[in-house]
Amino acid sequence: MLDLPSPGATAPVRRVAHPYRGTAVALGSRHGKGDQLGPPFAQVLGARVLTPPDLDTDRFGAFTGEVPRTTTPREAARGKARLAMQVTGSPRGLATEASYGPLAGVGVPGHEELVLFLDEDLGIEVVEVRRRLGLPGGSLRVREHGADVDRYLTSVGWPAQAVVVRAGPGAPVAKGVTDADGLRDAIAAATRDSADGHAVLEPDLRAHRCPGRRVVLAELGGVLARRLATCCAACGAPGWGRVGVETGLPCRACGTATSSVRADRYGCARCAHAAVVPRAFDVADPRWCPVCNP
Ligand SMILES: [Zn+2]
Ligand SMILES: [Zn+2]
Numbered sequence: 001m002l003d004l005p006s007p008g009a010t011a012p013v014r015r016v017a018h019p020y021r022g023t024a025v026a027l028g029s030r031h032g033k034g035d036q037l038g039p040p041f042a043q044v045l046g047a048r049v050l051t052p053p054d055l056d057t058d059r060f061g062a063f064t065g066e067v068p069r070t071t072t073p074r075e076a077a078r079g080k081a082r083l084a085m086q087v088t089g090s091p092r093g094l095a096t097e098a099s100y101g102p103l104a105g106v107g108v109p110g111h112e113e114l115v116l117f118l119d120e121d122l123g124i125e126v127v128e129v130r131r132r133l134g135l136p137g138g139s140l141r142v143r144e145h146g147a148d149v150d151r152y153l154t155s156v157g158w159p160a161q162a163v164v165v166r167a168g169p170g171a172p173v174a175k176g177v178t179d180a181d182g183l184r185d186a187i188a189a190a191t192r193d194s195a196d197g198h199a200v201l202e203p204d205l206r207a208h209r210c211p212g213r214r215v216v217l218a219e220l221g222g223v224l225a226r227r228l229a230t231c232c233a234a235c236g237a238p239g240w241g242r243v244g245v246e247t248g249l250p251c252r253a254c255g256t257a258t259s260s261v262r263a264d265r266y267g268c269a270r271c272a273h274a275a276v277v278p279r280a281f282d283v284a285d286p287r288w289c290p291v292c293n294p
Helices: 034-045 073-088 147-156 180-193 211-229
Strands: 024-027 048-050 092-102 109-119 124-133 140-142 163-166 173-177 199-203 241-247 261-267 274-278
Touching (some): 034 092, 073 124, 109 211, 124 211, 140 147, 147 180, 163 180, 173 180, 180 199
Parallel strands (some): 024 092
Antiparallel strands (some): 092 109, 109 124, 163 173, 163 199, 261 274
16 A cells, blocks of 8 residues: 555545555466465555466476577566466566576676566566575486485485486486485486486476575565555656666775765656665775775
């Protein structure tokens, strides 16, 4: 609910419902992400997240490598949201896309999850991203099911975190392996099929098989719902929020503009209304200064 300024001292405060209250939002997902994204959308916006059954979202790329992703994460998420909107006829859609590997700008391995919301009626697209350092686990090459497999399973948190088993890059996989017999069979089959007699084990990164990813999805769902609950002061469109940063925080010693962040830029998803909000620090440590510490 939004509080509007009271029109007069004696008039009661008018409360208007959020534009998404009672609406449906189509989720382009095959892997149960409605369990993480649905509750914040219901609690914060009063909107219902609908997941159409059997959506072929793997055509936008799959972790297990059968379908390489050829687009950016944002384009992939947009494609999945649009697909769910077409199938359900809802003008509003939602989808997420995860990337695992070296994080851009940091170079350290990690998980980056992007969530994208589309409203065709309003012509808005809102994106939020969260990053987490570290991966759910590496990969393990084995000839058979031995002690190293058991150590690996413990390290990834199996069976809550499922594994995939393959004979080699691009080779057919057993996905979502969470039981001992299935694992033994999958390793035996992969070593038989592989050119070098090895099976490769990796964490299954699909949301319904990856508890760490579900934690990030739930957080991100809350962040996106709260952002959509924030409406633009100029046009009233949902989705007012941080859209970027401004660098150039001056050096404390010499005043030179550094690459440190000076302020956050906020903007509307629909109109040109924007604001720059300075951060708490008004000077940068000289060690970040190109003059004092070249
Ligand atoms: Zn606006
Ligand atoms: Zn300086």
